[in-house]
Amino acid sequence: MPVANAEVEVLIVGGGPVGLTARALLERWGVRVLLVEKHGELSPFPRSRLVNVRSMEIFRRLGLTAGITAMAFAPEYGRIRFRDTLYDRDFATAAMVGINAPVPESPVTGVVTSQDRLEPTLLAAADAPVRFGVELVDLAEEAEEAEEAEGAEGVVALLLDHHSGAETRVRARYVLAADGANSTIRQRLGIGTTGPGAVGRVTTVVFDADLDHWRDRHPAGVYFTTHGYFLPLYPEGGWAWIVPTPEDVAGTDWSGLVSRALGSGADVRADVRADVRVDVLRVEHWVVNAFVAERFRQGPVLLAGDAAHAIPPAGGMGMNLGVADVHNLCWKLAGVLRGWAGPGLLETYETERRPVADRTLRQAVVNTHLMFDVQNRRQEQLSTGSAAPTEVERPWSDRYFAQLGLVLGVTYRSAAVLTDHSTPPEPSDEPSDEPSDTGTDYVPTALPGHRMPHLWLTRDRSTLDAIGEWFTLLTPDPTQWERPTTSAWPLRIEPLPHEHADLCGLRPQGAVLIRPDGHIGARWPNGLPSDSTLRQALTTLTCFTPAT
Incomplete structure (x- = not known):
C-alpha cells in the first residue's frame, strides 16, 4: 500500500x-x-x-x-471525607480550597x-x-x-x-x-x-448504584475509606471504586467486592437501602507512576x-x-x-517547567503520606478494642489542601524573565524560598516570573482577561509607553487602574510586561528608562532581534 x-x-x-x-x-x-x-x-x-x-x-x-x-458537580462537592465505610460518619474531612468556594485570588472557581x-x-x-x-x-x-x-x-x-x-x-x-x-x-x-517510578497497581471499578439521595446529603468529591476510594462520577449519578489490584484479577467478583466495601454503618438504614444493588459497568487496571x-x-x-x-x-x-x-x-x-x-x-x-514538575511530585508524595497517616491513626484507634472516637486529629492545617501556592504561586526563572533591572536571572532547579513554596498559601505579587495577580480592571474584566495571543503591557499611564519600534511582536498596551498600582509595585508611570501565558516577563516600577527599553526587553524575552 x-x-x-x-x-x-x-x-x-x-x-x-x-x-x-x-x-x-x-x-x-x-x-x-x-x-x-x-x-x-x-x-x-x-x-x-x-x-x-x-x-x-x-x-x-x-x-x-x-x-x-x-x-x-456543585461547589460543595469540593471536599474529601474520611470514613470507615462509605456509609459511616466522617472521622476526618478536608476542603479543596479553590474548588469548594470562590477565592479572591482568581476570577474563576475550580470544579470536580x-x-x-x-x-x-x-x-x-x-x-x-x-x-x-x-x-x-x-x-x-x-x-x-x-x-x-x-x-x-x-x-x-x-x-x-x-x-x-x-x-x-x-x-x-x-x-x-x-x-x-x-x-x-x-x-x-x-x-x-x-x-520512584511505578509505586503501585490499582483497579478502577465503574459502577451504578442507587446512592444519589445519600450522596447529596453527604457531598464530597472523594470518600477515602478503609476499603478503597469511592468517587461520585457525574451529578446525575454513577460511581467509581479504586482499590489495589488483587492478585487473581480474572476470578474477582467485582460486584461482590464493591457491595462489601460499601459497608453497613450505623446510619445506613436512615440514608440508603441495605440491599443496594451494584451494577459493574467497566473495570480498568492501571499503574500509579511517580517520575x-x-x-x-x-x-x-x-x-x-x-x-x-x-x-x-x-x-x-x-x-x-x-x-x-x-x-x-x-x-x-x-x-x-x-x-x-x-x-x-x-x-x-x-x-x-521541570522545577515545577519536581516540586509537584514532592507535594503529591507528601499528600499521599498525610492521607495514609489519617487511616493509620484510625486503625490504631480501632485496634484498641474500645469505642473509637468520632474524629481523628488531622495531620494538616485547614488550608493544607488549598494548594493555591502550588498552582497560582508558580515562579519562573529563565532567560524569558527579566528582573526589575532587566537582566535574566540564573535558572534554578532548587525549591523556591518564597512564601508560596509551602504549596498552601498564595501571596499575590507582580514580581517578574510570577503569574500576574488577578485584579479587576472593570466590573467584570480581570487582568487575566487582558492576556491572550499577545504580550500585554499594563501601566497606569499608557501615554508614556509608545510602541513605534515594537511592531515585530504582538503587543497590546492597556491601562491599569491607579488603585492597583501599589499592589503591582508601580509608580504612576511604571509598567509590567505580561507574557502570553500570564506570567510577568518584566517590570519597570518607575517608568520608561529609555526609548528602546521595551524593544530591548522583547528582544531578550523572545530570543529574537527584528531587522531594523
Whole structure:
C-alpha cells in the first residue's frame, strides 16, 4: 500500500486533556496542527477528577469555563471525607480550597468533574484535525539543506491507521508528545526518568448504584475509606471504586467486592437501602507512576503532561500540571513558527517547567503520606478494642489542601524573565524560598516570573482577561509607553487602574510586561528608562532581534 504524505507545523501525539488543550491553544495562534490518538475514541473512564483554579483560568481564555462548570458537580462537592465505610460518619474531612468556594485570588472557581466529561468539551474547542485510531510507529528528525542554513528543525513521523491499515508520512516542524506516562515517544528517544517510578497497581471499578439521595446529603468529591476510594462520577449519578489490584484479577467478583466495601454503618438504614444493588459497568487496571523525565525536549520533540511527569493522584495535580505545561509551551512554539521569537525561546520550556514538575511530585508524595497517616491513626484507634472516637486529629492545617501556592504561586526563572533591572536571572532547579513554596498559601505579587495577580480592571474584566495571543503591557499611564519600534511582536498596551498600582509595585508611570501565558516577563516600577527599553526587553524575552 503506498504511503501518503502530509505536512503540518505541529504534530500532537496523544488525545487526552493535555493534547486537546494544546490543540486549542495552538489553533488560537493560527498554527497548523494535527492531533493523533492511538485509541479509537476519547477515554470512557473517569480518570482525572479535578480541574483546579489555574486550569480553569486557562480554559476561561478559551471560552470553556461555562460549559465545564455546567457538567460538573456543585461547589460543595469540593471536599474529601474520611470514613470507615462509605456509609459511616466522617472521622476526618478536608476542603479543596479553590474548588469548594470562590477565592479572591482568581476570577474563576475550580470544579470536580470527570475526565470523560472534560475531554469532549476540549475536543469541541478547536477545528484542527484529529485522527483517532492512528498510532505513531516511527519518528526521525529531518532537515533540508535550505532550512539547516536558517536553523530550522523538522520531524518525519510515520503514522499507522489501525482502522484501514493505511500509513501516512507526516512532516512537522515540531512534535508535541502528550502520549501518557508510558510514552512511546519518550521511550523511542531514550529519555530516562527520575523518581520512584511505578509505586503501585490499582483497579478502577465503574459502577451504578442507587446512592444519589445519600450522596447529596453527604457531598464530597472523594470518600477515602478503609476499603478503597469511592468517587461520585457525574451529578446525575454513577460511581467509581479504586482499590489495589488483587492478585487473581480474572476470578474477582467485582460486584461482590464493591457491595462489601460499601459497608453497613450505623446510619445506613436512615440514608440508603441495605440491599443496594451494584451494577459493574467497566473495570480498568492501571499503574500509579511517580517520575519526572530527565529532559523535556530532544531537538524538535517536546514532552508534556504525563509523558514528561507522572504524578500520583493524591491532590488531583497531574492533569492540571500538564495543562499548565502546554500553556507555557504553545505561545513559544507559535512565536518561533510565526517569526517573532528565536528557537532559543524553546529552551526556556524545560528550564521553567521541570522545577515545577519536581516540586509537584514532592507535594503529591507528601499528600499521599498525610492521607495514609489519617487511616493509620484510625486503625490504631480501632485496634484498641474500645469505642473509637468520632474524629481523628488531622495531620494538616485547614488550608493544607488549598494548594493555591502550588498552582497560582508558580515562579519562573529563565532567560524569558527579566528582573526589575532587566537582566535574566540564573535558572534554578532548587525549591523556591518564597512564601508560596509551602504549596498552601498564595501571596499575590507582580514580581517578574510570577503569574500576574488577578485584579479587576472593570466590573467584570480581570487582568487575566487582558492576556491572550499577545504580550500585554499594563501601566497606569499608557501615554508614556509608545510602541513605534515594537511592531515585530504582538503587543497590546492597556491601562491599569491607579488603585492597583501599589499592589503591582508601580509608580504612576511604571509598567509590567505580561507574557502570553500570564506570567510577568518584566517590570519597570518607575517608568520608561529609555526609548528602546521595551524593544530591548522583547528582544531578550523572545530570543529574537527584528531587522531594523
